[in-house]
Amino acid sequence: MPEQLVYAMEVFLNGLMAGVLYALVALGFVLIYKASGIFNYAQGVMALFAALTLVGIMEGQVPFAHLINAAFGTDIHHFGWHVPALLAILLTMVVMIGLAWLVNYFVFRHLVSQEPIILFMATIGLAYFLEGVGDIMWGADIKKLDVGLPQGINEAIDEFTFGVFDYGFFIDNLDIVATVIAALLVASLIIFAQYTKQGRAMRAVADDHQAALSVGISLNYIWVMVWSLAGFVALVAGIVWGTKSGVQFSLSLIALKALPVLMLGGFTSIPGAIVGGLIIGVGEKLFEFSIGPLIGGATENWFAYVLALLFLVFRPQGLFGEKIIERV
Amino acid sequence: MFYREAGDFKTSYAEDSQTFPIKFDRYRYYVVLLIAFAVVPFIINDYWVNAVFLPFLIYAIAAIGLNILTGYCGQVSLGTGGFMAVGAYACYKLMTSFPEVSILIHVILAGGITAAVGVVFGLPSLRIKGFYLAVATLAAQFFLVWIFNRVPWFYNYSASGQISAPERTVLGVSVTGAETAPWAAYMVCLVFLTLSAILARNLTRGMAGRKWMAIRDMDIAAEIIGVDPLKAKLSAFAVSSFFIGIAGALFFAVYLGAVEVGEAFGITKSFLVLFMVIIGGLGSIFGSFAGAAFLVLLPVLLKNLLVGGLGWPTDLAAHLEFVIVGALIIAFLVAEPHGLAQLWRVAKEKLRLWPFPH
């Protein structure tokens, strides 16, 4: 096999893996958009907040320590205990559910049936708010996140491909784990939506708020549940990305990586997020590999959007989005 | 009491269709303009100009531009930063290529170039709508920033890729460069803002504006009654980009003096201007001013209050600033989802009846 083709295959596989990571972030957007028509700008910040909370709990940090110290002249930082990862994840989930309830109670309950752009704006306010609260609660320094996910080159694949192509492929263990997690997540979300009572209620709300209300589904309950689910997805994304780069402010910017995915897959489709992620991941990596060196590199950021744009010109609602029907 | 139309008789069509039909409104605007032009320049210093007035004036121009596209024509755009970059780089290239031509002409030409670029990137809007379009305009944002970073011709092959504005004068007074007096920079931006606002106000009141609004409210219906969506949407992109280009040129030449594209015109800028438009009020020129003021002044105010006034540590103050701005945005939206402009309209309605509401 020619060398370039082998390299391209490696890039392709890594593109798929990167796509899964993007899809993990995009899923959170889809959940909320589908159920309530809110384009949740704060999803990235939620991932940051979740990861910060997780590290904070694991390390036994005192929340708001800096504020307390500044206000009362004390000098407290840590409780002095370490919480095991699994328990910390559960506790973080409790925090995220609490957050979902607060968000619904204080914000979106009051904004029912507003235009999408107003709801979008409210999530921007939420993003500002959470960013500030996250920093005050847990501090703005970079934190190492280690919940036991493996990292580094996968030996087996390296050796196997070396035997076949005479060139060992690089696949990151973390990416493999992320792929498994994403698959489980999507499967369980689909099962939840299709086969449980709450899931059906959720879909009913997504279809028609008023009709759902009239058959006795509590909108508030469903919304809190959806935001909790989005919080859970944010936590998963925060764990995976936080393991890669440490937990820090930039984690909130991963939302930008998810936007082209959303656009391509459609805002309303869970499988769309996955397929969109894969296409974007592979597309941008292959473009950087083949054309990038000719035009100076660092093309991934804009190429992802251009690729999505090209798809949209042919399917304005995204690959899997609901067909936009317009009536006068 | 004072604020009413009673006794204000119109005797010609021109009078009837003027911008501010209520006399009190009209005088109030004259007073604001008078203060802005004749009083403020004499009392401001470096700090007020650089920290408050210049950003406010320039963002207000950008917000007017985006409001035409998003508020009047209904096309959500997140490409503002990229378009501002086009304005800035166009202005830079013109300034350095034709140093003998007045900077004012360069700024206007930069707006024109941005308008052309805006039309090109507006083409997808003919097929793509809503949030899908917003994300599609991000393609413009990232691509433009990348290209200004990548092609050395745009920054005249300087070693670091920064562009810096050489000194230029208007009527013998320098308006760019290090020796610019605060009032001169302020006046240039104020003149551009005033002209932009007048132009925008009249455009949106006229036929063009009505077409845009028809498209915004329901584009298929608009098409049926004879509005050409191609022309309407692309003209909105052109006009909007023109203002945004002017804002970008001023941002670079008059306000900062030196910029690096990734940092000054990154995605955060696009979001910031969009926030201004939404908080201020979609489809309102006044809203553009209010939104720009809100997001420029509030952080400065909070910072001075928390750090300067209360002596808090700067990092805590900065984080709290985020919390407060976020909470205020939510509070405003819950109280009045249609932005500050709507609050203002409601207040005016109340004033017209005051003090006899019944």
Added chain:
Amino acid sequence: MKLKLVTLVLGAVMAGAPAMAELVFPSLSYRTGPFAAGGTPFADGYADYFTLLNERDGGIGGEMTRVPECETAYNTEKGVECYEATKGDGALIYQPLSTGITYQLIPKVTADGIPMHTMGYGRTSAANGKIFEWVFNYPGNYWDSASIMVKHALDMEGGDLSGKNIVLLYHNSAYGKEPIRTLEELSKKHGYGLTLIPVDSPGQEQKSQWLQIRREKPDYVFFWGWGVMNQVAIQEAGNIRFPMDHFIGVWWSGSEPDVLPAGDAADGYKSTNFTGTGTDYPIFDDIQKYVVDAGKAAGDGSSLGQVQYNRGMYAAMLAAEAALKAQEMYGVTEINAAQMRDGMEALDVTAARMAELGMPGFGPEVHVSCENHGGPGQGLIQQWNATDKKWVAITDYIESDRDVIDALIVEDSAAYAKENNIEERCK
């Protein structure tokens, strides 16, 4: 210009008159935003050193010091706001710690007559004092660092780099593009091949770049990153098993927060630096005693000895020494910004002086003159030891390749002078 200076001095005197006279060193810090991890310890070090001077020595030459802090979040607009807010306060010197803000402030400080010190960042050609009257960047600049990295590679290869391949992995911005010219010039001289790989900001996803590095197997990777890009690059280098001692970062990519998240994978990673690390200097006893234990530390005291903390402290030391020099030169204790500038141009920090200050060998010897605002252009190479979680200096201070760099500086500053009609000074 003259008039402005007079008003400035008047302003400083008037502002200082009612309160106690003091020397003002504003700190444009960033403790929030994407680069907070680098900005916070630097600002702490800067503030703590002045606090130490106040507590231990009663200030500089009997004048108390004050460090008003202003948060920029690494944002140029906020940086300008901070500059305008603090400059009327009798500010003696600015250290913006951001290349973007530096470019903004160069014309402003030149007009206002306040010196600016951009230590190891900012506009490299500001090293030419003939053109840049108010801007200093001693003890080293970006191009020095690039040259020092090449010299270190030369050392490792026994003095010959011909036929070797070097990859420059850089932040796709003005900052990241800085070393390209120097490395290209040096490649002509030493005959190595240079491959440029940009990473777009913020740089959380670098898989493509590292796959390319893995395929091409360069002999060295030079690294010009900032923010989250640092942590990800070091992690990815570990993932592909790149030999870490052939992976060399600039001094802004070599502090504790950059390597800690990667854990053991980061072991052996190298970077340039222009200060010592750790707390094994006598001055830290004083800082512990007078500042931290007294509850007057800017941070929580945990960052003492970290790379960025020490760097902030070093910056403060150089500023304080320059102020001292200015006081000696003019025979007044209450100096103004113009006198501060003269003090900086006469700065002469010898090894003996550093030992006296409790910082023996903490940084290179610094001699500044009217022509040379760039100082010695020296730096050392440090290596990360993941087991002890410590940076270890593995070389002495290395001097950069002056022939190559000086020519580049003259060329770039001449272009600036021409654009802005600046006459050469120091004749």
